[in-house]
Amino acid sequence: MRTIRTGGIAIAIAVWVSTLAPAASAHHSFAMYNMGVTKVMTGKLTRFIPGSNHAQLIFEVLNADGSPVMEKGKPLVWGMETGSAAAMARSGVTVESFPPGTIMTVTLHPLRDGRPMGAVGGPIVSCGMTMPSGGCNEKTGKLMTAPAN
Numbered sequence: 001m002r003t004i005r006t007g008g009i010a011i012a013i014a015v016w017v018s019t020l021a022p023a024a025s026a027h028h029s030f031a032m033y034n035m036g037v038t039k040v041m042t043g044k045l046t047r048f049i050p051g052s053n054h055a056q057l058i059f060e061v062l063n064a065d066g067s068p069v070m071e072k073g074k075p076l077v078w079g080m081e082t083g084s085a086a087a088m089a090r091s092g093v094t095v096e097s098f099p100p101g102t103i104m105t106v107t108l109h110p111l112r113d114g115r116p117m118g119a120v121g122g123p124i125v126s127c128g129m130t131m132p133s134g135g136c137n138e139k140t141g142k143l144m145t146a147p148a149n
Contacts, residue, residue, distance in 0.1 A: 033109040033119040040122075041078060042136045044068075045102040048095050050085035055093075057082065057124075059104065066103070066131030078116040080108045082124075091145045093124060103127040105136045 043059030061069040061076040068075040082088050098104070107122030127141035134140055 030109075030119055032111055032113070034112045035109050035119075035121075037110055038107060038121050039110055039118065040105060040107050042103070042105045042131075043078065045098055045100055045104060046077065047100065048098050050088075050095060052084055052086075055082045055085040055088050056080065057098070057104070057106065059106075062103070062131065064135050076116065078108075078118070080106050080118050080120055082120045091124075092142075093126075093144050098126065101129050103129065103131050103136050103141075105141065 041059075041061055042064075043061045045057060045059050047056075047058040049056040049058065056079050058077065058079045061078055063069055070076065082093070085094075088094070104127060105125040106120070107124075108118030109121040110116075110118045123138075124144040125136055125138055125141040126144055127136035132140035
């Protein structure tokens with residue numbers, strides 16, 4: 001007959017849970033974003049990354065005439081972290097409503113370290129697949145209510 005010692009297993013599980021529980025229950029801080037700085041940028045969506053905690057919009061930054069902003073010979077690419085995909089969907093921002101190529105204007109708080117990424121800082125304006133005359137703004141596009149993080 002085999003004897004199973006549960007005390008060691010229980011301790012191992014308790015240690016494992018106590019190490020992972022804070023990580024699982026903690027939500028990352030937005031201290032990495034400069035919440036005192038707000039940028040408004042227009043871009044062409046290249047990728048919508050849905051996520052349960054945060055979705056991301058990846059876009060090529062555009063000039064007012066719709067041409068890409070170039071940096072070192074390549075289009076300048078930025079990203080924006082938003083609320084959860086479910087919260088974004090309630091605001092009308094979904095993979096279906098924001099396919100690649102969508103022209104949009106976003107308001108964001110950039111990363112403190114200078115990398116081209118930010119946290120949503122205001123509404124998102126969707127302008128369809130072509131740059132409207134006068135640029136992509138609340139008058140020329142559809143105003144989406146972006147949820148707070």
